[in-house]
Amino acid sequence: MLAYRHAFHAGNHADVIKHLVLSEVLRYMGEKDKAYTVVDTHAGAGGYALDGRYAQKNAEHLGGIAALYNRKDLPEPLRQYVQLVREFNQDGPLKQYPGSPAIAYMLMREVDRLRCYELHPTDQRILASYLDERPNTQxxxxxxxxxxxxxxxxxxxxxxxxxDPPYEIKADYGKVIATLREALQRFADGTIAIWYPQLQTVESAQLVQRLKASAEPVAKKGWLHVRLTVAQADERGFGMMGSGMFVVNPPFVLHDKLAECLPTLVDTLGQYDGANYLLEQQTA
Incomplete structure (x- = not known):
């Protein structure tokens, strides 16, 4: 677990779909005056140098945020997400990518509470330094x-x-299910967003159905599931084909916002002719 560093994958297609969803959820939460809390269970370092040796090893951002960064014809929700990345780069060239805590920092108000958990000591120190001056933050x-x-x-x-754990060990899949169930027992109307990789493994293939089964009896506002498939597995069946987000108690506007963006993401980030998306929702 501690070997994982998100810097190798920063700004890739999975970050794009994850942070598009997260930014839309947080924009919706901020429309009401009452304060809210964000809990990030696998927070990472908060920001990543795209010209650093980790990110440059596979340059995954070229098939993600870099393909969108200078586009002028993006749907509005996608444009707003890209604008956050531009602000993280002070509206200059794309050199840095914001992690989930940075996205939250840019969209949350001072009265809102931010709680970030990270097990990698180096990433935790970097994130703590980045968020040091933000009030109501741990x-x-x-x-x-x-x-x-x-x-x-x-x-x-x-x-x-x-x-959004790395899923480098199979136990993460079971922990996600158990954590969702316990979270809904304590907070049945909370918005819970779960990222997962699309892989050719039994655990990945079964995860969404298990999430649905866990959410449906309890979640007060139903669920939303979005998946972006951009690549094919290699000849041995290895490789991440795409990723998805499963959102419990989603904002009612989220479905239509994503439907507006997904065709553009398939056209721009798809790496083969069969690139596609799935968007489904169950309301309570």
Whole structure:
């Protein structure tokens, strides 16, 4: 687990779909005056140098944010997401990519609470330094899976949980399901966003159905599932084909916002003729 560094993958197609969803959820939360809490269970370093040796190893951002960064014809939700990345680069050339805590920092208000959990000591120190001046913020060197129950329900009864482990070990899949169930027991109307990789493994293939089965009896506002498939597995069946987000108690506007953006993402980020997307929703 501690070997994983998101810097190798920063700004790739998976970050694009993840952070598009996250930014739309947070924009919606900010429309009401009442404060809310964001809990990021696998927060990372907060920002990543795209010209650094980690990001340059596979240059995954070229098939992600770099393909969108200078486009002038993007749908509005996608344009707003790209604008956040531009602001992180001070409206200059694309050299840095914001992680989920940075996206949250840019969209949250001072009254809103931010709780970030990260197990890699170096990334935790970098993130703590980045968020040092933000009020109502804690950056903790702890297991986000285990710690989440202590955060729920949040004081204002308004909250967003982001769960996006690396899934480098199969146990993460079971932990995601168990964490979702426990979170909904404590906070049945909270918005819980779960990222997952699209792989040719049994665990990946079964995860969404298991998430649906866990959410449907409890979630007060149903669920939304979006998946972006951009690539094919290699001849051995290895490689990430795409990724998805499963959002429990989603904002009612999220479905239409994503439907507006997904054709553009397929056209721009797709790496083969069969690139596609899936968008489905169940309302309570």
């Amino acid at each position: 950056v903790l060197l702890q297991d986000g899976f285990a710690a989440l129950k202590s955060e729920l329900p949040p004081p204002s009864r308004r909250g967003v949980v982001l769960i």
